[in-house]
Structure formats: C-alpha cells, structure tokens
Amino acid sequence: MITLASDFPSPYPAAMRGVICSRSDARIEDVAHDFPRQDVRAAAFWLREVLPYFPPATHCVVVDPGVGTDRSAVVVEAGDHEIIAPDNGVAIPVARELASEGDAGAESGDGPGTDDFDVWEIDYDDAATASNTFHGRDVFAPAAADVHDEGGPAALDRCHRTGDWVDLRFPEPDVVAKGARGEVLVVDGFGNVITNIPGDSVGDSDGVRVDDELIPFRDAYAARDPGDRLVTVGSHGNVELAVNRGRGDEAFGLSVGDSLLLEW
Template sequence: MTGGPRDGVGDAPAWISLTTDYGLADGFVAACHGVIGRLAPAARVIDVTHLVPPADVRRGAAVLAQTVPYLPVGVHVAVVDPGVGTARRGIALATPGGLLVGPDNGLLLDAATTLGGVTSAVELTNPHWLAPEVSRTFHGRDVFAPVAARLALGAPLAGAGPAVDPAGLVRLPEPVVRSGDGGLTAEVLTVDHFGNVQLAAPGGLLAALPARLRVAGRPATHGRTFGDAPPGELVVHVDSAGRVAVAVNGGRAADVLAVGPGDLVSVTATAEEPPGRPAGAEIGPLPD
C-alpha cells in the first residue's frame, strides 16, 4: 500500500466492505469489485450483503450499523441510493473506527455512531478521484468504489473533495419507541432472513417485564433465546444487536404478526404465567 495516513484508519490493512441493494442477478456488484481491483489490487473486499431490499435505506442503515463494529478497520462502502443522480451528495466520513463512503441520505450515520462518531466529512467532488465518465444511475461503480479504493491505499480524506459540516448531513427520522404502563410500543426496524422482527427499542426496556407477555395481542414468552418458548410460539428477547426482538421458535415472527419495517408493535405484560414460574418473575442476564 502506498500514500499518506488514512484519516480515521491509521495503519490498518486495506480492507473495503460493500453493502448494497444491487442484488446478485446482474453485474453491478462485480463492476464495483472490478473498479476496486484495478485501482487497489491488494485491497481485500468483504461483501456484507447485496440483498438489502431495493431502496430500503433504513434496512441498509441497520445492517451496516450492526455489522461494521465486527469488521476489520477499513473503508466501508454502502449504496442504497434511490436519489442517485439527483442533487443528493456523495460523501465520505471519517470516524475513530474507520471510513464510510456512500450517499448523503442517512444510510451511513448509524454506522458512523457505532464506530465512534463522525470526526470529519467531505463531499465527493474531485473529478480525478472518480470515473472518467460518471453515469447518472451507477454511482456505486463510478463514484463510491473508486473513492474507496483511493482511501484504502492511503490517500487523505481531504483529497476527495471539500469539507462539509457533519451537523448538516441527512439523517433518517428517529424510529418510534414508547415505554411505560407495563409495556412498550416500538417501530419495526428490520426483519431478517429468518423472519425475526427487530424493534427499535433498546434491550434494556425488557428488563422490568414479566415472563408472560402479549405481542400485538398474541401470547408470548419473555426469554433469552428462541428455545425459551414452546415450538411455534412467540418469544420476546434481546437480540445480538442489543435491541428488543420478536421471534417464533421454529417459525417466522414477521408472518405470524403480519408486520414489516415501519409498523408499530406493542409488547405488554399479562397476568398469565407458565407452570413452574412465579408470577412477575423477570428474566435475568445470561451467565458469563
């Protein structure tokens, strides 16, 4: 690798991650890999996912934020970009834990928070860093991939374009989370491949709730993992991202509840307790 120090990355190896809604049926992902390979052949690329639902910026933001803390320090490219070719900006963000590259539509900011917060930001306007001809509809290939490759090789963030005020970056609306009166109501943040329903509520809100609950009016168990509920029944737990989630032991909670991202789900206490568990018993922390 050559070039100067990476803003926010230090001396880490040249890792690049890709998160998009491009799918796998076309050549879009391969084209991005090809651009990176031509400019930075030694860079190692991790494909986080290319199956974000088309134009679902919130889902892409959630996947990115929940994944980047576990990736090598490097440059993280995310492209879920329904505004491609419009006045929306292309940006690169420096954080204490790495760099983020993508559209200024709210996609990157939750991930930036998990990496320690935005320390500086630039708009991607330097034509020497972009493809010779930039398509109006494929900025992943022509803008974000070449910028990421140059950053991975050590080019300074300031070379990509002028600084922008982080306070002016586009942010997604805050999801709905309400708690009190023996329960909580929260917006569905994501639904994963298994049909598990992740709510926007932080996991700590479950601590005071009893062992028997109702989710959207249906009986559920407050558990620590899927097997804490009988087969086919709902379990409310804290997921691997630290959020309240609803699952079905052996099934798909999203189908049972008929909900998707953006819907509101209520979790309330019920007096009904399973045999052998005292009324009001709480689920304690997992053992070390």
C-alpha cells in the same frame, strides 16, 4: 481493507470489485449485497450492527434510491474507519457508533454515540462519464480505492469537508414501567420482527402482551416448540417478535414501520 455493501445482486458488485482492483491492491471483503432494496433505514441499521466488528477499514456502501439525482456523495470519517456512501443518511448511525473517543466535555464529542465524526463531500472526477444509474461502479468504488490508498479524504483534491449532510436517526420508543410503544425497524431474513424497544426494558417478565395476547418471553428461539411464537431479545439488544423455525412477521402480521404496543 475495503468492504463492500449494497442492495443489489450479482453481477453488479463484481463490477465494483473490478474497479477497485484496477486502482488498488487492497483486500476486498463483502459485507452484504442483499439489504432490502432501496431501504436506506434498514441498511443503516445493519451497518451499525456489523461494521464495528471489522478492524480499521474503508467501507463502500451503496444503497442509493437517489442515484442520478443531485444528491451528494460523501466520505464519513469515524474513528479508524472511512465510509464512502451516498448522502442519504445511510452511513450516519454507524458513524456515531464508530466515533472516536474524545475528552469528556469536548465540543467534538465524547466517543461512541456522539457526532464526533467528519463528513467530506466528493466531487465526481469523472462526472461527465458516470452512469446515471450505477454510481456504485463509477463514483463510490473509485473513491473507496483512492481514499484507502491515500490514507483518507484529506489527501484527495476532490474531497472537501462539509457540515451540510443528511442525518438519519432511528425513532425512539416510548417506554414506561410496564410496557412500551414502539415501531418495527426491520424484519430479518428469518422473519424475525426487530423493534426499536430496548431489550433491557422488559426486565424479568415471563410474558409480553402483544395486541392483548400474552406471548412467552424467552431467551432463545428454541425455548419454544417449532411453530410457536415468542418474544425475545436479539443479538442487537432490541426486542424481537419471532417464531421458532417460522416467520414472526407472518405470525404477528407486522411489517417494517408498523407501530406496536407491548405490555409486561
């Protein structure tokens, strides 16, 4: 299986599918093509949340604001998965999630959440003819097909292992006994404000103070009347600020990257 994920709309993904179909008989599945445009961190967050639910696969990810520059293209091997992506960090958080189990104390890492994965740089075999604006079609899609069919990057002459790759880590919150200072990581399509604050830090509190206003803490959006604000824990395990059947980002006046103080 080859999956496709990008931040660009139709018809561009169709061109990538066409390239893959011309080189491979692999089944192709679309993850998403509506990631926030050129937002590498948001794409990295959603990939970490989604790709672990797939069976072993080759994943082709194109969120590439540096397209046409000297940034590298990479294959990241993590567990039973390969992720083909620009070397901008977009594949690294999910690689840590997918990292294969290792022996406790081993230098290579101890499984999920570690750096127990390998990164390979891709030498563009058609660099002279590759578009400077669409490496998804001309670089990443061909590489995904070949990595899938050959069983991994080690079988391809144009791939070589590298230790020089761009890392990406999400900011850590400052959590204390009765509150936390954190950051808005992403805002989803419903307007839910997803923070970097772990949901289990809130405990059994009935309310969370946001900017000196006490907001009910509930376990479901529908636990509040339509239009009412709430704080909850999303399926990703982080604290969310939301509105039942409304947009939390507008109601709370928050955007990606904003800092916030929550008290409980």
